[in-house]
Amino acid sequence: MEDQVKLEQKDRLGYIILNRPEKRNALNAAMVKGIQGALDAFEQNNTVKVVIIKAEGKVFCSGADLEDIKKMQTNTYEENLLDSQLLKALFYRLYSFPKLVIAQVQGHALAGGCGLVSVCDFVYAAPHAKFGYTEVKIGFVPAMVLVFLLRKLGEGKAKELLLGGELIEASRAAAVGLVNGVVEPEDLDQKVQELANHLVEHNSGSSMALTKEMIGKVQEMSLEDALDYAAQMNARARASEDCKKGIAAFLEKKKIQW
Template identity: 60%
Template sequence: MEEQEFVTYAVADQIATITLNRPEKRNALNAKVVTELKEAFAQAAQDTEAKVIVLAAAGDAFCAGADLAYLQELQQNTYEENLADSNHLKELFYQIYTHPKVVIASIQGHAIAGGSGLAAVCDFSFAAPHAKFGYTEVRIGFIPAIVMVFLLRKIGEGKSKSLLLSGELIDAQKAKDLGMVNEVVAPEELEERVKTFASKLARKNSGQSMAATKQMIAQVQAMSLEDGLNYAAEQNALARATEDCQKGIANFLNKQQ
């Protein structure tokens, strides 16, 4: 991947770290930031040295959502141009949600609007206590359209309505209580906690199994009960023939790692 302006990519100890690096704009999203994130996640998918991904951010904020100056520029666009831009963002969220590797958000500061959306599409989220979350789009006459699809899946309709319709900000503990965040961690311990958790996944779990499980979670929710069970049975049968499964069971029976 070529050197980027707003996103950095690094790999160490089987962990790929993708970092939003636009701190002067509170890591706000515009077309270029979204493009660079998509390129970084595409690289991580093909990176044989990376088994788990951490999404982090530089500066005080994790992500302030859409760049409002950029949104103002888009008001001059045609419907077709705005639809293309919306699809660009949609593709990023879908890419992360369906990514073959586990994605962990390290949220050191506020995650607002699209920033909360980024946290929601990650598989795990760890946040500092002072971090604020919220979908503030309704307060500026906008709508939380794309992020809504994933939030409903993550925490359900009732909890989602309270956030999406009120536009209120909540702290990290409240976000954890709602199911948006997995752990609240002291700021000085956040980076190490995320690294320890990511390393544990990389060391103990099959990358093949995590990828297949993520794919199933994304697919099965849209199926009927019967179709979902048929799909699950097929995936179960396929998994038994994989190299990871055969090696894993053999090693377990032989009391090996």
């Protein structure tokens, strides 16, 4: 059977490709583990600076494989908890991954698939792509993504999407802040690649990693603790090789080679 997740590398860009189009790229345990394995590979690959998640077929990801969930309804609570922790671990891994992650959404991203998009750093979508957390319509709950969506959009917009359960167009997803840009299908691949290459060429990898780490952590802190943490990170960054290199190049009016 062909791998459900494919890996590709183009220069300094790593691609994670969902490859289960006959099942609308529905997430099962094998696919979740495949994405984790791909992240392992790209985290250890020092030449890869930005990771792009895309998909084969017409649908980006339809969410959890409902046939698998139906089979699990006879499981014990402990067995179901163990399975749900796989998705929890994946979402947290993407949210805290030390390299930037871009979702390239060529088709619908629904339920858990929309959750997958929500934890990426940037999201670009085709105009016809629809987004939605439809779990409440089938008696399920958008449990894991809820934690991240509150951070991303705030309580008001999160409630609208999670409790309403309706599908929204890509333009609406961009308006609420779920999507960064809407791009015609024929230009989507080029747009995402251009953005990724811009990040690779113009930004320090260590600076982006530290900034992403801080964004995740300061939201859990009091104002005073957050500022203390920020001061520590500021001091730490000044001593980094990238900062020394960047400031020296700026003062010498030389182009920085990241």
